[in-house]
Amino acid sequence: MKILVFGGAGYIGSHTALELVRAGEQVIIADNLVTGHRQAIPEGVTFYEGDLHDRAFLDRVFQTEQIDAVIHFAAFSLVGESVTNPLKYYDNNLCGTKVLLDAMVANHVDKIVFSSTAATYGEPENIPILETDRTCPTNPYGETKLAMEKMFHWTGLAHGMRYVSLRYFNACGADASGTIGEDHNPESHLIPLILQVPNGKRETVSIFGTDYDTPDGTCIRDYIHVTDLAQAHILAVQYLANGGESDIFNLGNGVGYSVREVIETARKVTGHPIPAVETPRRAGDPARLVASSEKARRVLGWNPVHDSLEEIIASAWNWHHNHPNGFAQQ
Secondary structure (H helix, E strand, C coil): CEEEEECCCCHHHHHHHHHHHHCCCEEEEEECCCCCCHHHCCCCCEEEECCCCCHHHHHHHHHHHCCCEEEECCCCCCHHHHHHCHHHHHHHHHHHHHHHHHHHHHCCCCEEEEEEEHHHCECCCCCCECCCCCCECCCHHHHHHHHHHHHHHHHHHHHCCEEEEEEECEEECCCCCCCCCCCCCCCCCHHHHHHCCCCCCCCCEEEECCCCCCCCCCCEEEEEEHHHHHHHHHHHHHHHHCCCCCEEEEECCCCEEEHHHHHHHHHHHHCCCCCEEEECCCCCCCCEECECCHHHHHHHCCCCCCCCHHHHHHHHHHHHHHCCCHHHHC
């Protein structure tokens, strides 16, 4: 298959593109490089620089490459920024995706795998979280992702397009080769922030809230290795290619680790004391977010293999230790 990875120069997109190449698929990447990195694009992959909102650009890619399926990563994803600048998120995530779907319908591309999020659920009703649980986002980021899912649903009914929405939890880690990894500006994810301490980029890491109803008082999250996420996207494309119906799947390991546990594991992996500073809770942080991925395992045949927290952090440290400035030094 020839697969268009939109946002393929970003963190999860580049890892997915690399796994697709390793699987022998034909990969086309489109990215505007606003948050992505040209250095993250795998060798030998055809790359188009352009924006999701540019219909003429999209038509040119589809007509030149004869795309079979799309994997869509081209969305903004900072929760805090979405609260302070919601229109930026509606414009890119929702309006941009509308243009992409227009182009797909016009060019008869009928399969799309979409990078969604656990933020569609908001405060969880159950632990672990099921795909059938209530969706009530607590921020514009989650709202736009949920609206995108509904846009795929109605477009599918009208035009015969089939989609898979993958709601994933805390993406982390880096490719085992150490050639690509996480490089966000600003960085907001816990594991890279922790690893900035042994890398000399910050003196301490903050623990936001120590009075949650959890065993050690800190938030519990489900951490999923980025390569396992990439494999899920490949399985989702194959599922659609084999005639699978549109569906939504959670992606997580089904195991929760507290902030203190993550910091302690990072100390073990890096051999650094990593001082932590306790600070008040942040608004809107649920105590526990843990996924049930039983449906993805059963329907897609997905089986995460990099599920050890120590392995996840070790792979991240391999990247960050050797690339303390991310892709900027390459």
